[in-house]
Amino acid sequence: MLIRIVAILFPLFAITALGYFVGRRLKPDLSHANKLNMDVFVPALVFAALANKEFHIGAYLPLTFATLAVVVGSGLAGWGLARLSGVAPKTLVPPLMFNNCGNLGLPLAVLAFGDAALAPAVVMFMVSNLLHFSFGAWLLDRRIKLWTVWRVPSVLATMVGLAVGIAGVQVWPPLMIAIEMLGDISIPLMLFALGVRLQESRISSLGLGAYAAVARPLVGMALAWTVMQWVPLQPDEQALMLVFGALPPAVLNYIFAERYHQEPDKVASMVLLGNLAALVFLPVALALVLV
Secondary structure (H helix, E strand, O other): OHHHHHHHHHHHHHHHHHHHHHHHHHOOOOHHHHHHHHHHHHHHHHHHHHOOOOOOHHHHHHHHHHHHHHHHHHHHHHHHHHHHHOOOHHHHHHHHHOEOOOOOHHHHHHHHHOHHHHHHHHHHHHHHHHHHHHHHHHHHOOOOOHHHHHHOHHHHHHHHHHHHHHHOOOOOHHHHHHHHHHHHHHHHHHHHHHHHHHHHOOOOOHHHHHHHHHHHHHHHHHHHHHHHHHOOOOHHHHHHHHHHHHOOEOHHHHHHHHHOOOOHHHHHHHHHHHHHHHHHHHHHHHHHHHO
């Protein structure tokens, strides 16, 4: 069991660690690469998964509802913990509410459960991503217009991919292969960029960072287990849901905090320590689902 868990997690942390050390030594500017990833490669990955002829959105409605419940429940828990600890809710709620289901979640799903897990993992990413770019942005800046969320490339790719899938339109196979090849770039690039980003982060609030690093997976796994008791999910979806709950805070939380001037140093500490804590919590979650 231990060897299997190490085999699943090693590629993720190896590529992330490589990004960390390359970032530390060479100081690469990945701003353009990250923008390309978010605007081109990730949307291609999302579209390819949703427009696939084997993808049927109706089969994933329970998973969609369960993911929504876990994300919203994590936000409510974050608000309560912020009130109890005296931390600004705008600082603590997003890191607890929005996890790293892109950089870590997508490759982890494929490595742990095979290629068949990509489609449900993309559904979970789709729910979290849509909420993050809408409610998450609005939470930090109430002047944000929620209806403009469709302009986000990954959200637009979600809408188009769903429309193609629901309509039963078959994309020309050579074109789909090209789109899938673009999507394949996204996962290793996300992991590598995560390592570079973690190298750039600094811990300025050790206590708060550790607090969020532990609270995020504990709250997420508790909510995932609770939701699984009420929502009828397939066994593989239950496994994905528990692992989803254990994921650390998304790096995008720091980017948003920096953009909207919401204590970015504190959020950076939560993201950095949270992703380091994933070395403990992800093996625990995988041990639970593999057993």
